[in-house]
Amino acid sequence: MRAQLDAGDMKALASANALVTLTGNRRMAMWDAAASVPERDLMRATTLAEPVLELAPPTEADDIVADYRHVGLTLGRHPLALLRERLNKMRFVPSDILNTFSDGQLARGCGIVTVRQRPETAKG
Structure with missing residues (x-):
């Protein structure tokens, strides 16, 4: 080599x-x-x-999990894309549809935490 x-x-x-x-x-x-x-x-x-x-x-899911484990991100599909059909049945709304909602309209959403605030509160 x-x-x-x-x-x-x-x-x-x-x-x-x-x-x-x-x-x-x-x-x-x-x-x-x-x-x-x-x-x-x-x-x-x-x-x-x-x-x-x-x-x-x-599987695609195995690759996504391995990407996050080894690299901390994936260049593949978003992990929630694998769960989209199931999430739709549970009435979780995708972000592109949430953008069309008016202020104050109730909705269910889910996602992945990518960054945590430090310190956790304003008072530390």
Whole structure:
């Protein structure tokens, strides 16, 4: 490898879904990253003959959860998009429709906390 990446670097890239174009999905990237950096001592001279492992791709929800866990954000769909049908049945209103409501009109809404105020109150 020209970049001289170690196992930790490869795992970080795979966890952040940065290797998906090389492997097809995050799970295969994690597997391939673990195998791409040869062990230093015990396994160095060993040659392995194993069949190619095909891991099932993660679901969209799995990818979104992993993105938030490893990177703190996702470039995919908003997490609530996966729940929209269920939220509509519970009469939660999407933000684009809330924008059409008049002042004082009652509505149900939900979302994700992205930033917490510090200090929590004006008095600390």
